[in-house]
Amino acid sequence: MTKALGSSRLSRRRFLTASASLGIGTIAAPYVARADDPTLRITGWGGKWGEIMKAEIGPAFENEFKCKLQIDSAFPYLPKLQASSRSAPIYDVMHTNSNEQWAAAEMGLVEPKIDPKLVPNLADVYPYAISDKIVGVSIFTSAIGLGMRTDKGYGSVSSWKELWDAKYNGVRGGYVIPVNSLGQAFLMMCGTLFGKGQLDLDAAYTALEKLKPIKIVDFTGAMEKMLLSGEVGLCVIHDSGIYRYDGQNQPTDFVAPSEGVLSLEQVLTITPGSKMKELANAYVNYMLRPDVQKRLAETVWYSPANRKVKLDAKYDAKLLTTPEKVSKLIQVDWKWYNERKDEIDQRVNRIFRA
Amino acid sequence: MSDAATRRPNGLALFILPSALLFALFFLLPIGLMALMSVLTGNPVVAPKVAFTTRHYARMFDDPYYLEVIWTTIRIGLVTTLVALAIGYPLAHWMARIRSRTGHALLLMAVLAPMLTGIVVRTFAWMTLLSDKGVINQTLISLGIISQPLKLMYTETGIVVGLVHIYVPFMVLTLTGVIGRIDERLEQAAENLGASPLRAFIEVTLPLSLPGILAGSLLVFALAISAYVTPILLGGFQIMTLPILIYQQISANFNVGFAAALGIILLMISLLLVIAYNHALGLVSGQRELQ
Incomplete structure (x- = not known):
């Protein structure tokens, strides 16, 4: 009787074991629950861009496409991609400036063009965003x-x-x-x-x-x-x-x-060795969607590449949102x-x- | 005692195995890979056709710009070492000879305190002092001593100031141990025989502390020539050193082979210094060379 009572008593060891298990369980639960979700590995900036991607844009994409977005914001990205295997690259989608994208394309690390059939929003971008001076697609400038x-x-x-x-x-x-x-x-x-x-x-x-x-x-x-x-x-x-x-x-x-x-273009490209091609194209398409473009443009003051985006007056007055304004942009021949x-x-x- | 018994490995030697493995894995292997990359045309893991080449080294020696960068790196290292020694030696001597335990503890805390703050933070602190709108220039301008800000940042002097602040503790701690082990009675004997305190220091203490001077200088020089954060922040990219050039080659030019060749050169400079240190130490300790 005494032994039975003693065994049910909460000892310090049991308490610590239970607390540790609970803690580990709490921390691990989201990862365990989403262990089966596919992961899209992308790059992205820090600062305001990183904040809104982490708080709104990223989670919304994860919910819609039932996946996990893994964002690397520790620059420089290209040397890391360069060091990783071509068949299993460290990123599925690389977001960086145009000059680096050209260098990556020359090394065969990213696909030079995005397929418009797989990214329907490509039809709505200004010509500069997919011009011959651009590898991939420029989502903002x-x-x-x-x-x-x-x-x-x-x-x-x-x-x-x-x-x-x-x-x-x-x-x-x-x-x-x-x-x-x-x-x-x-x-x-x-x-x-x-x-x-x-x-x-x-x-x-x-x-x-x-x-x-x-x-x-x-x-x-x-x-x-x-x-x-x-x-x-x-x-x-x-x-x-x-x-x-x-x-x-x-x-x-x-x-x-x-x-x-x-x-100064913000360019997205897809890596040839990515195992998540469908999701990668979906992500590029998502980033070109008018609602996503508007939210990001009005947060970080980047000019959207999608012609159909209507910004609030304050932003519209200053950013490059019309064909006339966009025509003033001078693109650099980064390949040269x-x-x-x-x-x-x-x-x-x-x-x-x- | 048989030969077999004397040759039996010491069981305690096994304790060195983890650190030996760690050394091999995290030092020898990366250095070996870096040496290999410096003589290859590309990365054999990801590129299909890779051949041996000397072009990365040839590029370095064909263009005087890279030799100038190497010399700038060595020059900054040497000046930093000399200034750190000039500041650190008297402080180390004081710490080694101070009678008061409290005084010793306070001095030790003063020396160690800067090391409790990160290098980036300390360098930014120097930037707030040395920049055109910094404390020094603004104070001098407000006092009417100068009309235009002095060029304190983006110069080799600015870099040396920052590096000395960071590396003086390494010099002091190395010297304190060596000076502390010198028998004070030797100096007293010299003074009893008629030498002035200065002559006793120059002829007794200074030669006996040479191993500490060499070790501290070696440490500070090696750290100074491989420093990245301080030269980049206080030099503003206008003073190019080897570590900055290596980072530039990897992050912006994506030329790993050339960066590896530059890294090997930096390593060779350090190795030559260690060899020179060993010889010098052998000479000052009365040996031909260290065995």
Whole structure:
């Protein structure tokens, strides 16, 4: 009798065992419940993009397509894809900028084009999103132009060439060209501004030499901070990098130069070795859906690629939402650029070394 | 005692097996793979046709830019080591000779405190001090001492300042142990024989602490030439070092072979230094070389 009573008593060991089991069970339950769900492995940005993908867009896709979305937001993506097996790639869908997508396509790591039969929303995108300058499909774009401080009395800016004005010495901002898409696109723009066109590298190098002194950073987030802190007064930046501070009374503005704005595309591609091709195509189609495009565009200030998207007036006024506005976009020939990247990198590293 | 008995392996030697395996798996294997990748045209695991090549090394030695990057890396390493030694030696000497246990504990805490904060955080702290809108420049401008900000960041000096702050504790801790083991009575004997305190230090303490100086310098130099975060943040990509170039080759140029060749060069620099250290240590300890 005593033994029976004793065996039912809650000992410390039993309590700890039960607590541990309960804890492990609670943590593991969602994974166990979804163990059979297919997993789509994609890449994606952090920041606001990452937040909304994690909170809304990603879960909605998972519910609709009964799958699990595994998002890698730890840059750089292409070296990881490069290191993984071709037949079992680390990603099913790669989201990155156009220059990297071209490099990936050249290495055979991503499929060069998306099949319109499998992605019906492709029929509704602006021509630039599937042009011959694009691998895969561009789901959004930003306009690369100039960002400026409005509280320093610089006056109005309307041309790219004003970046070379001596009054911006010490407060001029640019990028580490070998590692930054905006920097690379800007280099091509220099060829157009001061030479025979985008491919005139000698004119571009001469123009870059004349830009010094210039503060250079490796990613746009750092440039945003430098502009906000007043470390730079005029810089190369994409419109989203300025507009995302809308409503915060920041003394900054975006300038779309009269010579045109460069296109910074957000591109999706599918890996040839993916075992989730159907789901991957469904994801690309989902990201091009007007409701998804609208939500993302109004959160991160990217211009949607789908022509049918109707943004709220505030966003519509600033983003590239009409054929007329989109026609101002200048796309870079990344295939040509990547073929000369080593040579360009060596040259610009020399130009900008201290 | 028979020969068989003396040759029997020590059972305790088995305890070294896990660390030996760990060393082989996480050090020798990656280094070996890196050496292999540096002489291949591509990755044999994913690329179908791969051949041996010397083009990655040839590229490095054909273009003076890469030699300049190597020299910049070595120069930053050397200056950082010398400054860390100049700051660390007096501090280590003080720590080794201080009588008060509380004083020793406080000094130790002061040396170790920076190590409790991450390198990124410490480097960002230096950025807030050294940038054009940073504390130093703004203070000097507000006092009317300067009209334009001094160029403190994006220079080799800025990088050295950041690296010295990070690596001085390594120098101090290495030196403290060595100086602490020097018999103080040797200095007292020298002074009793008429040497001034400075001469006693130069002729007795300094030579006896040379093994610590060499070990601390080796450690700081190796860490400084392989540093990535501090040179990239305080140098703003305008000062190119080997680790930055390696990252650039992998993340933006996707040229793993060339990055591996650069990595091997960085390793060779460190190995040459270790060999030189061994020889130097052998000479100062009266041996031809370490066995």
